[in-house]
Amino acid sequence: MTEAWLMSDDIADQREENRRTPNVPVTLEELSEIGIFTRKLNPETMLVSQHGEPSEVDKIMATMGYKNRDEVCCAPGKLPDYENKIKMFFKEHIHEDEEIRLIADGTGYFDFRNAGDEWIRVKVTPGDFIVVPAGMYHRFTMDVKDYTHAIRLFSDVPRWIAIDRPCEDNTFRQEYVKQFITEPPTKKTILGDVSEDNILISLPQTFDAVVRPIINGRLRIAEKDLLVLYFTGTPNPKTGASWCPDCVVADPQVAEAVAAARKKRNVTFVECTVERGSYLKNPLYPYRVHPFIMLPSIPTVLVLEAVEEDAAVGVKEISKREDGSAEWVDKL
Missing domain, CATH: 3.40.30.10 (Glutaredoxin)
Structure with missing residues (x-):
């Protein structure tokens, strides 16, 4: 993860940084407290097996129990129905599975709701590995460069099913709220x-x-x-x-x-x-x-x-x- 900050309430272009004035930075530790898991890998070697050893990505998949992966390139001319897809990605939603992404190339922004229902914007760059817990409100957008090449990891059969907000009656949403907002883990x-x-x-x-x-x-x-x-x-x-x-x-x-x-x-x-x-x-x-x-x-x-x-x-x-x-x- 390169940087994170609290977003302004006024958004003219979702692809801009949209920081508050003055800027309010957010730390990795603060992201961890709301369930976001991040790591920084070497984009040059993360997919390379060396000396008979599995690649960094293969090791992560084995350690964290991920069974499948695929790749998606979000860019005009690369992603079918691009304009509608980026609108869909930017709608506030949850998943009933973890969302696991590794940025292979390009840049973009993940936005997450914190415990106070404020938006945290996280800039992702090559080598950024990020896990979004099931039930967490979030969204994604490219930045002004309009190019993000991501590797998607899955714990089971590859799928992407978004459940738009509001969905407070959803079991996975309720579990997330209980675990990270109303009854956070005992330190x-x-x-x-x-x-x-x-x-x-x-x-x-x-x-x-x-x-x-x-x-x-x-x-x-x-x-x-x-x-x-x-x-x-x-x-x-x-x-x-x-x-x-x-x-x-x-x-x-x-x-x-x-x-x-x-x-x-x-x-x-x-x-x-x-x-x-x-x-x-x-x-x-x-x-x-x-x-x-x-x-x-x-x-x-x-x-x-x-x-x-x-x-x-x-x-x-x-x-x-x-x-x-x-x-x-x-x-x-």
Whole structure:
């Protein structure tokens, strides 16, 4: 995914960006919270099998249980009945199946309704892989270039059946609303449900606002309270496992280490999830450029101890590890 933003209510041409003034950007994490699953693949190699290994697309299909795929080229002269088709694509609708698209060439826009019924516009470019959950209101349009070449993936027999809004009595729509709007998933960390001392940060932009009050208000110097920051890959919405293989191994090790540390000290645990699409090959990813964190890679564990600093509570780093080992616990 290249970029996403909240749309203006005034649309003269659906193919234009139609941003608000000022622009209101939307993050990958915010898209994930309403059920949108995205990945960025290399458009040059994503369909290529190398050294006897399946292609990236074949691996995704196997992992996520997709059985079939086809291709569609949306452009004048390429798509039969083009003008009527693009009008149909832009009508607000849902599907009773996931809509899975991989952009092979060209560009376009997916629009999604957020929990507040506002339109989020997502620009897609070659290599963008996107999964729209069943029951979610959305639409699609080409941009001013009038060219989008997409690969469609299907969990079963290829089909495209749109159910136009309103369809609030549709079972799949009701299930989507329940899962993502009225009863969103309970937020969990590798330790379990989120609580006062078990905190989840899914948006890097909120890190300072969440962590500073912990340091200033919860950590006690005399007791040498600990703050454990764990940076790990965001879990896959289908499997529940992190997209980062090393994190899959480290997650249970870190959980065990924190449990052991809590037998010796008061520990506040903060899990900071890292979204693959915005992290990989991005030197300006917020945690990488954060003046304190300077994230080298994931998984990373930072163990911080409460100390006095300018007559206030501060922290000192007593351990920084790029895996899940528990050597720091033995030193407490």
